[in-house]
Amino acid sequence: MELTRRDAVAALSALGLGGTLAGCVAPPGSEPVDTDRLRETLVAAAAVVYPSEVSGIEPFVAAFLEGRLADPTHVAGLEEAVAELDGNARVWYDAEFAALSVADREQVLRNVGADDADEDPSGMASERVRYYVVNDLLLALYASPTGGELVGLENPQGHAGGIGTYQRGPNA
Amino acid sequence: MSWDRAPAGSAESGADDDADRTPVANADVCVIGAGPAGGIVADRLAEAGREVVILEAGPRFDPDDRLARQERAIRPAYDRPDVWDGDPERDAYESTGERPYPLNHARARGVGGSTLHWQGMVMRLHEDDFDSASVRGVGADWPIDYADLRPYYAAAERELGVAGAADNPFAPPREHPHPMPAFPPSYSDSLFAAACDELEIAMHSVPNARNSEGYDGRSACVGYGTCQPVCPSGAKYDATVHVERAERKGATVIDRAPVQRLVHGPDAIEAAVYATPDGDRHRQSADAFVIACGGVETPRLLLLSESSHYPDGLANSSGLVGRYFMDHLFAGTGGVLDEPTRQNHVGFLTSESHQFYDEADAEQAPFKLEFFNYDGPSPVELALTGDDWGDDLLARLRSDYGTHIGMGGLVEQLPREDSYVGLDPSTTDDHGNPVPEIHWSVGDRVLETIERVNEIQERILDELGAEITWQVGPEGTGPAYHHMGTTRMGDDPTASVVGPDLRTHDLENCWIASSSVFPTGGAMNPTLTIAALALKAADHVLETELPIR
Numbered sequence: 001m002e003l004t005r006r007d008a009v010a011a012l013s014a015l016g017l018g019g020t021l022a023g024c025v026a027p028p029g030s031e032p033v034d035t036d037r038l039r040e041t042l043v044a045a046a047a048v049v050y051p052s053e054v055s056g057i058e059p060f061v062a063a064f065l066e067g068r069l070a071d072p073t074h075v076a077g078l079e080e081a082v083a084e085l086d087g088n089a090r091v092w093y094d095a096e097f098a099a100l101s102v103a104d105r106e107q108v109l110r111n112v113g114a115d116d117a118d119e120d121p122s123g124m125a126s127e128r129v130r131y132y133v134v135n136d137l138l139l140a141l142y143a144s145p146t147g148g149e150l151v152g153l154e155n156p157q158g159h160a161g162g163i164g165t166y167q168r169g170p171n172a
Numbered sequence: 173m174s175w176d177r178a179p180a181g182s183a184e185s186g187a188d189d190d191a192d193r194t195p196v197a198n199a200d201v202c203v204i205g206a207g208p209a210g211g212i213v214a215d216r217l218a219e220a221g222r223e224v225v226i227l228e229a230g231p232r233f234d235p236d237d238r239l240a241r242q243e244r245a246i247r248p249a250y251d252r253p254d255v256w257d258g259d260p261e262r263d264a265y266e267s268t269g270e271r272p273y274p275l276n277h278a279r280a281r282g283v284g285g286s287t288l289h290w291q292g293m294v295m296r297l298h299e300d301d302f303d304s305a306s307v308r309g310v311g312a313d314w315p316i317d318y319a320d321l322r323p324y325y326a327a328a329e330r331e332l333g334v335a336g337a338a339d340n341p342f343a344p345p346r347e348h349p350h351p352m353p354a355f356p357p358s359y360s361d362s363l364f365a366a367a368c369d370e371l372e373i374a375m376h377s378v379p380n381a382r383n384s385e386g387y388d389g390r391s392a393c394v395g396y397g398t399c400q401p402v403c404p405s406g407a408k409y410d411a412t413v414h415v416e417r418a419e420r421k422g423a424t425v426i427d428r429a430p431v432q433r434l435v436h437g438p439d440a441i442e443a444a445v446y447a448t449p450d451g452d453r454h455r456q457s458a459d460a461f462v463i464a465c466g467g468v469e470t471p472r473l474l475l476l477s478e479s480s481h482y483p484d485g486l487a488n489s490s491g492l493v494g495r496y497f498m499d500h501l502f503a504g505t506g507g508v509l510d511e512p513t514r515q516n517h518v519g520f521l522t523s524e525s526h527q528f529y530d531e532a533d534a535e536q537a538p539f540k541l542e543f544f545n546y547d548g549p550s551p552v553e554l555a556l557t558g559d560d561w562g563d564d565l566l567a568r569l570r571s572d573y574g575t576h577i578g579m580g581g582l583v584e585q586l587p588r589e590d591s592y593v594g595l596d597p598s599t600t601d602d603h604g605n606p607v608p609e610i611h612w613s614v615g616d617r618v619l620e621t622i623e624r625v626n627e628i629q630e631r632i633l634d635e636l637g638a639e640i641t642w643q644v645g646p647e648g649t650g651p652a653y654h655h656m657g658t659t660r661m662g663d664d665p666t667a668s669v670v671g672p673d674l675r676t677h678d679l680e681n682c683w684i685a686s687s688s689v690f691p692t693g694g695a696m697n698p699t700l701t702i703a704a705l706a707l708k709a710a711d712h713v714l715e716t717e718l719p720i721r
């Protein structure tokens with residue numbers, strides 16, 4: 001199932017990030033953010049945590065990240081989480097996370113403990129990676145109409161999908 | 173992209189640290205608490221030209237943060253009280269009764285009060301609820317009847333904006349239709365309907381304080397599905413509506429201003445002493461005071477305001493301030509079908525049954541049945557927990573979501589003297605005041621009625637062909653977060669705290685607007701009745717000649 005621009009807009013608005021994909025810049029006065037690195041890492045992680053039947057990941061994640069970049073606190077947390085993944089990838093595979101095969105990326109996510117950690121934006125490294133990388137990606141997907149439809153729920157929680165769908169039967 | 177929209181982690185109360193929090197000169201009325209009760213009273217009094225000041229313990233939240241709060245509602249990193257910036261020190265309490273009472277899941281603090289968090293089901297009490305002792309032989313009669321409250325109920329429905337229909341044969345009589353049409357039934361309601369038809373159980377619509385069409389300048393519901401604990405669209409009523417309306421009519425709102433005590437003589441309150449974030453204390457004087465702090469903090473404030481005149485707590489000559497603490501108890505049953513049930517599209521209910529409500533007597537409590545639209549897990553919440561991802565996660569979501577079906581119910585508990593809100597001097601809050609002690613006990617009638625509710629639920633689910641997978645019965649039951657009874661209303665000053673005019677028997681310029689005045693609770697969600705009583709209290713304040721200071 002193809003993720004669309006509509007999904008990205010829906011995911012953004014579900015998260016309070018506005019519904020536009022208009023250009024974002026770094027907040028005035030802050031350190032420049034290496035947005036390419038953040039985007040490449042998130043797209044690389046999405047290939048692990050998203051189901052294989054989803055396509056169109058790259059523009060979806062890029063658009064979603066663009067919304068997230070509006071918040072400096074979130075960006076700082078995300079940068080740390082990305083550094084954590086790259087650090088572990090370098091130790092074990094001598095390359096950055098985004099350059100690894102999907103299987104090796106999955107191993108890195110497991111190395112840092114993001115698989116069985118509970119998300120916590122101010123917790124240990126495993127809990128932060130779970131929050132800023134794994135769960136942020138899963139939240140974006142499963143609060144979007146396409147993500148909901150994968151599960152059989154075209155108006156998932158967090159998506160303003162109107163008041164028609166709850167009335168309809170499975171075959172409508 | 174705007175910079176002021178914060179993701180979950182950084183949603184902040186919009187509270188302005190530098191706001192002017194000094195008292196209002198020449199206030200006619202001081203309203204304490206900015207939930208629906210306080211908001212409605214303030215709006216009415218400001219409308220009538222009174223100089224009104226509202227003191228609210230919590231902050232004023234920024235409406236732009238609502239989606240960020242919605243993210244908190246979905247993400248497991250945040251607990252329910254975090255959604256509205258609960259503060260464990262400010263909100264500390266002790267639960268000492270036979271059943272634990274999770275107070276901070278049961279309220280929100282700030283402009284809007286607990287309606288920021290609420291579900292928004294709003295129904296009128298039944299006629300017999302006002303005459304429980306005489307008709308059912310248990311509980312206490314109200315000193316007023318349904319007929320006395322009926323015009324206020326109609327007005328309250330217009331104030332909140334209620335979507336409802338006239339299809340409930342068990343509801344008390346009404347003159348006018350609801351202000352908006354009811355939400356249509358859900359797909360799962362239609363599954364229930366077949367089973368209920370067979371069992372001769374009537375289903376009908378649920379009145380919702382939620383816009384089924386544009387109303388009062390607020391949008392129609394757009395189906396976010398996170399109504400409880402936050403509606404990002406404003407389609408669900410919350411009391412910011414009335415507080416802001418009161419402000420437009422000239423009322424002043426002072427947020428983050430918890431009232432510490434009420435300074436008084438033998439017959440009247442002189443001032444409310446409140447704290448501000450800068451550590452200062454101020455005195456707000458007024459001719460009249462309306463306490464609208466909810467069913468727990470209202471008795472607490474009275475108890476904290478003890479004096480030589482009132483050694484057991486202000487307005488407590490009866491000794492009943494804090495006594496008769498009641499809630500509604502939950503009974504539920506659910507299971508799975510072998511077909512899709514289409515749950516979790518929206519976060520509110522569209523069908524109920526009040527068929528058994530008026531069978532109530534000394535042994536059986538009144539109760540209502542609810543048909544869920546959100547039974548079973550929400551896939552997005554499920555996706556964020558667990559140790560799987562990718563295809564394994566999707567397979568889990570597909571197997572866990574889709575076929576759940578469930579029912580709830582609310583059951584009345586009787587007022588009991590041994591169920592109370594007191595003060596716990598061994599623990600203090602962020603201002604050094606003893607925290608509320610919740611000593612909740614419920615009695616046998618409600619527990620036995622819960623068994624009956626479970627039986628009916630099982631019959632319906634069996635008829636549907638569901639495999640039952642969960643049940644909340646007498647053991648596992650918990651509160652519905654409706655705090656009632658702690659400053660009960662009555663004609664006799666030795667047996668009640670306020671009179672039928674909502675004024676305390678002891679003090680000539682102090683009214684209480686809250687479910688704390690309910691003598692018996694019925695089994696209907698209380699807030700429509702709170703709103704009706706708030707409108708009535710405002711009328712009584714207006715008709716009282718107060719001393720000119």
Ligand SMILES: Cc1cc2nc3c(=O)[nH]c(=O)nc-3n(C[C@H](O)[C@H](O)[C@H](O)COP(=O)(O)OP(=O)(O)OC[C@H]3O[C@@H](n4cnc5c(N)ncnc54)[C@H](O)[C@@H]3O)c2cc1C
Nearest residue numbers: 205207208209229281285286291292293431466469697699
């Ligand atoms: C999860 C949940 C779901 C609910 N669902 C429903 C429902 O579907 N239907 C229904 O009818 N009801 C429901 N309720 C209950 C409903 O929210 C309350 O009945 C209603 O909000 C009570 O209104 P109130 O104005 O009396 O008190 P509140 O809304 O609690 O407001 C009281 C205000 O007073 C302030 N305050 C307290 N002490 C002080 C002090 N010392 N100084 C200054 N300010 C103070 C508080 O901060 C608060 O803002 C629900 C509640 C919860 C928590």
Ligand code: SF4
Nearest residue numbers: 393394396397399403
């Ligand atoms: S379903 Fe409707 S009422 Fe509930 S949160 Fe969404 S818009 Fe608000």
